[in-house]
Amino acid sequence: MIDLAIMPTPAPAIVALDPDALGRNLERLAEILHACVQEGASVGFVLPFTIEEARAYWREKVAPPHAAGTRLVLAATVDGAVAGTAQLDLDAMPSKRHHAEVSKVLVDPRFRRAGLARALMAEIERRAAAAGRWLLTLDTAGDEAFALYRSLGYRLAGTIPHYARDAFEARWAATRIMYKDSMGY
Numbered sequence: 650m651i652d653l654a655i656m657p658t659p660a661p662a663i664v665a666l667d668p669d670a671l672g673r674n675l676e677r678l679a680e681i682l683h684a685c686v687q688e689g690a691s692v693g694f695v696l697p698f699t700i701e702e703a704r705a706y707w708r709e710k711v712a713p714p715h716a717a718g719t720r721l722v723l724a725a726t727v728d729g730a731v732a733g734t735a736q737l738d739l740d741a742m743p744s745k746r747h748h749a750e751v752s753k754v755l756v757d758p759r760f761r762r763a764g765l766a767r768a769l770m771a772e773i774e775r776r777a778a779a780a781g782r783w784l785l786t787l788d789t790a791g792d793e794a795f796a797l798y799r800s801l802g803y804r805l806a807g808t809i810p811h812y813a814r815d816a817f818e819a820r821w822a823a824t825r826i827m828y829k830d831s832m833g834y
């Protein structure tokens with residue numbers, strides 16, 4: 650018998666979702682967001698957090714800018730099923746058209762440490778560069794995500810204390826502001 654627990658995760662395929670694909674995959678994207686928040690990820694939500702709130706996030710906060718072309722939404726698929734996602738906010742004022750913000754890099758807990766986030770970030774960076782966005786910024790509270798971004802060359806600009814409420818408890822946790830300048834200025 651094959652022990653599935655030790656089977657390596659196949660390499661992910663990274664795709665940019667169009668509005669139809671976002672709609673078709675909304676339930677799966679909501680499940681991934683829901684799972685990440687349930688385990689305490691600091692991605693804007695606090696517990697209790699329902700699957701309907703997760704669906705509403707994708708429907709109300711993501712779909713409109715995505716349909717307007719100012720938000721890139723990537724999906725990492727494994728064996729044809731979405732297992733991770735990442736976003737790039739391209740909505741910038743005229744003075745900041747070299748800049749974009751990375752957000753909601755979320756990997757289904759069952760597919761962690763298999764290179765999905767790294768693959769998503771590589772595609773985010775490739776598409777950002779193609780759009781002339783050479784300065785990428787993000788904020789992150791979690792140590793795993795901090796390790797991920799550090800490993801990809803993001804630099805710590807600073808830390809803001811009491812930035813967001815902890816997902817589980819009524820206390821405010823710090824966030825780290827990070828950036829990557831691919832022009833090397």
Ligand SMILES: CC(C)(COP(=O)(O)OP(=O)(O)OC[C@H]1O[C@@H](n2cnc3c(N)ncnc32)[C@H](O)[C@@H]1OP(=O)(O)O)[C@@H](O)C(=O)NCCC(=O)NCCS
Binds near residue numbers: 755768793798
């Ligand atoms: C952070 C997160 C996206 C990483 O996803 P992942 O697919 O497991 O990451 P990868 O397998 O691509 O890891 C790439 C690198 O990141 C670092 N990293 C990722 N997870 C780590 C962990 N738990 N501990 C230490 N380093 C970690 C490592 O350097 C790793 O490289 P390695 O495996 O060769 O050592 C995932 O843990 C997640 O979804 N967390 C909850 C949501 C979240 O906090 N998102 C970030 C919002 S800004």
